[in-house]
Amino acid sequence: MIFPPVGNTLRPFYGEKPMREFAPFEERLSIWTIETMQSIFELEKSGIKLGVSPTQNETFGDYQCNAAMELAKVLKKAPRQIAQEFADAAVLPDFVEKIEIAGPGFINFFLSNAALAEHIQSLENDPHLGVEQAGQGKAVVIDYSSPNVAKPMHIGHIRSTVIGNAIDRLYRFLGYHVIADNHLGDWGTQFGLMMVGFRSFADKEALAKAPVEELERVYIASYNKSKEDPSWRDEAKAELVKLQQGDGENRALWKQFIELSIQEFDTIYNRLGVKFDLYRGESFYNDQLPKMIKTLEGRGLAVESDGALIVDLEEDGMPVCIVRKSDGGYNYATTDLATVESRIEEFSPDRIIYVTDERQQLHFKQFFTIAKKLGMEANLVHVWFGLMRLPEATFSTREGNVIKLAALLDEAEARALEMVKSSSPDMPEDQQKELARAIGIGAIKYTDLSQNPQSLVTFTWEKALNMEGNSAPYLQYAYARISSVSDKYSAQFSGTDLDDYPITIEHELERRIAIKLSRFPAAIRAAAENYRPNILADYLYDLAQIYSSFYQNVPFLKADEGIRESRIRLCRATAATLRQGLDLLGIETPERI
RNA sequence: GCCCCGGUAGCUCAGCUGGAUAGAGCAACGGACUUCUAAUCCGUAGGUCACAGGUUCGAAUCCUGUCCGGGGCGCCA
Structure with missing residues (x-):
């Protein structure tokens, strides 16, 4: 839990601290x-x-x-x-x-309407819009996205990336020192096959054009060959051992795979507005694995079984966890334990948050339990989300029905561009493209962020690229309309100072907006506390709906002096909240749409 | 076999730390652009909240069981 649990007589969260200035x-x-x-x-x-x-x-x-x-x-x-x-x-x-x-x-x-009005006015001076800096002085590590080297990102990766990034932004906004770590899958048995495969059938031209796609092709070809050809399999194994033993040539090749992969991942991350503080792959912790095994053995936690080293978790109601394979290789759990130890030592985090799909629940439960037994001091949180499915079937590389992430983003931008061109035909083309990028990417992200992460999700193009109704473009549109009306006000009434006119709440819609604005901190807190950005997305959609109704049914610029200024101030408060909220979801807010 | 998750309007989903009349979007139907951006707004219609019990003043929400769907369960990560 991030915040003290709610429910007892006095909510500990409200605490004994003096009431803060912008308290909701x-x-x-x-x-x-x-x-x-x-x-x-x-x-x-x-x-x-x-x-x-x-x-x-x-x-x-x-x-x-x-x-x-x-x-x-x-x-x-x-x-x-x-x-x-x-x-x-x-x-x-x-x-x-x-x-x-x-x-x-x-x-x-x-x-009372007067108190509401006063509160909204006070928020104009609060950069945090009433949200308490609950994370001051605390660090949190967020481990998300984490794709595998040499495999292109597909639509299955978008949830971890987008949800993880939203959690990242939320925690930063709450004042936490966030370390976003991309725990790349850069180590493992597949590299033996990669090595032999690369040397035999890598195509230099294809590699130059789309490196990771070519690496994947090489891997699949090599994998298929290994199934029919035992000597090929042996060769791959030998190369893997050489790599693990630090053979210079194989190391260099391996590093090349990683560099090529990161380069390509970064272009996707740039498009998505996602930034990591660290790219520490699993390999980063390799040297610490033997020590971790020793610790486990020393504590009497790890025992031998069928040649492998396992931790028996029966008393915790879980299956055994293998920490070292019978061939001497280490497992995921071992790496993860070493990773926790290293992160605690380096960052002293209040908690470490992992964002992965639901299939890894058992793994995390197991290794969290072991970490606890080892006395590692950090709250370990597994934020899992439902696997993405295609309407026909689960997609898999082998079935060949994967949709590449880059293709999805391309399609979103293309569809957004069509809409921009038809609604703003006079806009210069580069601006149209820039706008289409913000809208298309926003739409994709919002689709994932507006759903309960734990729901089963079925991927459909229609849903992913939805630009109407409950969608990012709807929110962006609302924002752009405020922007526009706000600018028009400034142009028409350039001499006036809004501070001379207090916010007054008369109309029912003004009241609904004010109430909604005052609840922004609750939405932020609930979203962060439950690791569910969709709570924030819901909030923003509600706010935009009320605003749209307000906009459509109530005059601003043509209202009488005083009411006009009050409404413009409400508009601007709404804009500030929409902008901040959407930013926390990683969605851009263009001034014009 | 055991464990985790889901089943809410025709479709896609919110709501699930118990509260009053279960909400959106899409699709359907009817209205609103010489007005602050119609990617919008206003309205109509649409529900045995999988099923059966239980707890409670009160259950879509909590508990138990059943059915259906997805995932996981010793050398993948």
Whole structure:
């Protein structure tokens, strides 16, 4: 857990710290209801949630407290009576307009428009838009993307990359010192086959054109040959041993594979706006593996079984974990343990987050358990996501039905370009292309980020490239409209200073926007806490929907002086939130669409 | 056999740390561009939340079982 768990009488998160300047209403109101409930009903710590939560239906108010129903048993009173007593005795905080009791005993709170307006104004001066810097002074390592060397990235890699990057951005925004590490698959038995294959059938021209694709072709050819030709297999094994023993020629070739691969990965990462602090492949930890085995043996954790070295995890309800193969080679778990040790030593992280697909759940459970037994001190978190499927079948290299990531991005940009050309035919072509890039890539990312990561996902071109409705372009469009109207305001009313006109909230849509804006910190916190960027995506889509309705139904520039300025300020606050939120998802916000 | 995940509108998905009338997008139907960008907005229609029990004042949400789908389970990573 990142934040202290919620649920007890006083949310530890709200803590004993003095209330911060831009604290959201939910936080302020919860502290107030908890304290008030405790004093009115003379409650000890009971484990009952006394705080408030947002209402699901705005006709009920802005926040609701459900404690009366739960307190009924403890206090031996009817819930409605409890609610009534609370309402009668409580002195409302100044930001609450009124409270109502409804249904079985819900206590509903209505925020005052003046307080809302003031809050939104105060956010104009807060670069973090009300979000607390919860990660100050803490480091976190995020291990994501991690493709294999010599294999092109396909659509199966996009989730780890895009979700991992969003988590990365979220944690940075919360003030954590984030170390984004791309743990490349750069070591393993496949390199023997790569070596012999490369020397026999690498095509120099193809290699120059599309290096990684050619390396993959070589690998597949070599793999197929090894199945029919035992001597080929032996040769590959011999080359692998030579590589592992540090043979100069093989090392050089291996390094070349890695360099070519990283170069190509980087072009994809650049297109996706993804940056890593480190590219430490598995090979980086090679030298530490024997020591790790010794430690495991020394602690009595690793024992021999059928020639291999295993850690028995039966008492933890898990199958055994092989840490050294019978041929002396090391396994994934061993590398991962050494990696944790190294990261702790170097970065002292508060936690290490791994973003991979669901198939690795057992592996992570096992090695987390072993790490704990070894006394490694870091919170290890496995963030897993559902595997991507094609409508027809699961895709695999062997089936030949993989869709390359580069091709997906190309297609997205091409489709976006068509739309840009038809809607902005007068725009210079290079600008059209630049815009199409931002929109196309945004659409791809948003598709992944707007879904619950753990859901099964079926890849369809239609969904991946969706540009209407709940999609990145919808959000970008909303942003661009604000930008445009904001610029027009500046041009038409160049002499006015917006600070001279306070934000006022009269219209229902103004109120809905203000409420939504005030909940940005909650969305950020929930997204980070649960490692689920889709919570933020949902929030932003809601916000954009309310804004679009506002835009379409309420005049800004033609409104009377005062109302006009107030609305422009609301627009700009919305823009700031959309821009920040989309940036945290790694989605760009062009000023014009 | 054991373990993990999913099953919500015709389709694709939110909602799942229990709350009031289950939401979006697409598709369908009907409206709104001489107005701040129609990639938009407004409206209509569409649901046994897989099924059966249980816990609870209250269950799509928690528990148990069943069915269907996906994944994992000693020398791959």
